[in-house]
Amino acid sequence: MVSANEEQRTEKIPVWDLPDVPSGNLPAHLELQRTRTVCTNDAPIHTENIQYSGAYASMGVDNSMRFEKFCKNFRVEVIRLGDDEMEFDMVGIDASLANAFRRILISELPTMAIENVLVANNTSVVQDEVLAHRLGLIPLKVDPRLFNYKSENDQPSEKNTIVFKLHSRCEKKSSRINVKSSELKWLPGGSEFALSTEKPTQDSTSKVKTYTSFTCSQDSLPEFSSNPIAPTHDDITLAVLGPGQEIELEAHAVKGMGKTHAKWSPVATAWYRMLPEVILLQEIEDEKAEELIKKCPVNVFDIEDIGKGRKRATVARPRSCTLCRECIRGDDWDKLVALQRVKDHFIFTIESTGALPPDVLFTEAVKILEDKCERVITEMS
Amino acid sequence: MEHGSFNDPSQGTFSMTDEDHTLANSIRFTLNQDPRVTFCGYSIPHPSDARVNIRIQTTGDPAREVLKDSCQDQMLVCQHVRSTFDQAVMEFKSKKALKSLESMDIKS
Numbered sequence: 001m002v003s004a005n006e007e008q009r010t011e012k013i014p015v016w017d018l019p020d021v022p023s024g025n026l027p028a029h030l031e032l033q034r035t036r037t038v039c040t041n042d043a044p045i046h047t048e049n050i051q052y053s054g055a056y057a058s059m060g061v062d063n064s065m066r067f068e069k070f071c072k073n074f075r076v077e078v079i080r081l082g083d084d085e086m087e088f089d090m091v092g093i094d095a096s097l098a099n100a101f102r103r104i105l106i107s108e109l110p111t112m113a114i115e116n117v118l119v120a121n122n123t124s125v126v127q128d129e130v131l132a133h134r135l136g137l138i139p140l141k142v143d144p145r146l147f148n149y150k151s152e153n154d155q156p157s158e159k160n161t162i163v164f165k166l167h168s169r170c171e172k173k174s175s176r177i178n179v180k181s182s183e184l185k186w187l188p189g190g191s192e193f194a195l196s197t198e199k200p201t202q203d204s205t206s207k208v209k210t211y212t213s214f215t216c217s218q219d220s221l222p223e224f225s226s227n228p229i230a231p232t233h234d235d236i237t238l239a240v241l242g243p244g245q246e247i248e249l250e251a252h253a254v255k256g257m258g259k260t261h262a263k264w265s266p267v268a269t270a271w272y273r274m275l276p277e278v279i280l281l282q283e284i285e286d287e288k289a290e291e292l293i294k295k296c297p298v299n300v301f302d303i304e305d306i307g308k309g310r311k312r313a314t315v316a317r318p319r320s321c322t323l324c325r326e327c328i329r330g331d332d333w334d335k336l337v338a339l340q341r342v343k344d345h346f347i348f349t350i351e352s353t354g355a356l357p358p359d360v361l362f363t364e365a366v367k368i369l370e371d372k373c374e375r376v377i378t379e380m381s
Numbered sequence: 382m383e384h385g386s387f388n389d390p391s392q393g394t395f396s397m398t399d400e401d402h403t404l405a406n407s408i409r410f411t412l413n414q415d416p417r418v419t420f421c422g423y424s425i426p427h428p429s430d431a432r433v434n435i436r437i438q439t440t441g442d443p444a445r446e447v448l449k450d451s452c453q454d455q456m457l458v459c460q461h462v463r464s465t466f467d468q469a470v471m472e473f474k475s476k477k478a479l480k481s482l483e484s485m486d487i488k489s
Contacts, residue, residue, distance in 0.1 A: 051413040065414035067457055076466045078473035088469065090462075096410035097458065103403040359470045363463055370459045372404045373452040376397065380445055 232354030
């Protein structure tokens with residue numbers, strides 16, 4: 001016969017049901033693995049994100065994302081905001097979403113850029129195609145949301161095309177001149193070049209057919225009457241003309257996306273980095289502290305006086321850490337300093353080319369991701 | 382759009398045209414966060430056609446409903462990101478305006 005005492009001993013108790021195992025919380029080492037990337041001397045570890053909702057189910061920890069939980073944890077803090085550059089912290093979001101925003105910013109936000117160049121005369125040393133390419137890369141200061149895409153067989157109209165004129169000549173016997181982007185003149189009425197296929201009409205009152213068919217002048221539209229369309233920068237050199245050389249052309253800008261050609265990308269760059277975290281695992285004092293300060297090339301550490309002539313190292317500027325690992329090189333330094341990155345804290349930087357301010361670009365990017373989701377839903381139902 | 386068995390709605394592969402890692406990776410994350418999903422992954426069969434395949438296996442719920450719910454969840458998340466961001470930007474701008482106003486007061 002088995003005694004009650006023995007029966008209790010044979011009963012299997014899962015390890016996580018033991019009273020000293022905290023429930024609802026992950027053990028410290030797993031929490032570190034989940035939330036931090038640790039930078040060791042030879043390579044970073046715990047770089048992967050644990051996405052599966054049931055990853056810690058056996059420990060009674062729910063890894064699924066509840067919307068309320070997300071709302072509670074998510075926050076944004078603007079660090080810098082200028083006309084064409086901004087930096088902000090985005091905390092409490094997964095890398096897959098942050099990366100989606102970044103990818104959209106670079107390749108799926110539309111802008112206007114010069115796509116077709118009609119060269120009437122080019123006697124400069126810059127070949128037509130090279131000049132056209134240079135023109136294409138000029139950022140234009142115009143809100144792309146006011147225009148439509150122009151597809152292959154669309155007529156260029158005031159809703160999908162912006163026309164610029166460039167006519168520059170270097171007189172004989174004068175010195176060389178630089179043709180700058182400021183010489184691109186906006187033609188709100190559309191192209192001024194007559195279609196060559198069109199037969200000259202006897203009736204002089206009828207309008208000559210040109211390469212565009214605008215129904216009205218763009219500057220009569222309220223959006224453009226107050227702020228005329230022009231390149232963002234007026235000091236971009238397009239070509240250098242020698243004496244007697246001339247360029248006469250018309251440039252047609254259309255709406256496009258960065259994934260077709262980088263000239264349509266609204267950002268110079270958009271990138272993020274995860275927040276660096278520098279932790280002193282032990283007190284580092286006196287000579288050791290001086291040595292640590294000398295080791296760091298970006299000046300992350302400071303020295304603080306703790307009285308009696310003793311000094312202690314502190315982490316003063318962890319944000320500027322590049323995780324170069326100089327401070328954990330050699331002599332067991334990795335036992336004194338830990339370098340980590342916070343997995344859900346993103347320092348986002350957006351450099352706009354000038355078409356839209358960077359904060360508007362980001363909201364537009366988020367909207368595009370929303371539209372993508374909506375497209376999937378509508379296509380499936 | 383949907384490939385997969387007609388007998389078993391709890392699993393399926395969904396093929397989306399004109400999409401890439403941008404949507405697929407974020408949707409995979411949202412799907413993996415759904416407790417009803419047992420497996421989820423995506424692939425781009427060939428780099429030169431714009432198409433992703435998303436594979437979903439669930440504990441029993443129809444895979445297409447789970448995918449739709451995930452899209453809905455992701456839209457909610459996006460909306461929250463947008464409103465939080467707009468608010469942060471507005472706060473930053475007003476703080477900056479206040480600061481410049483103060484410095485003007487000091488000068489005058």
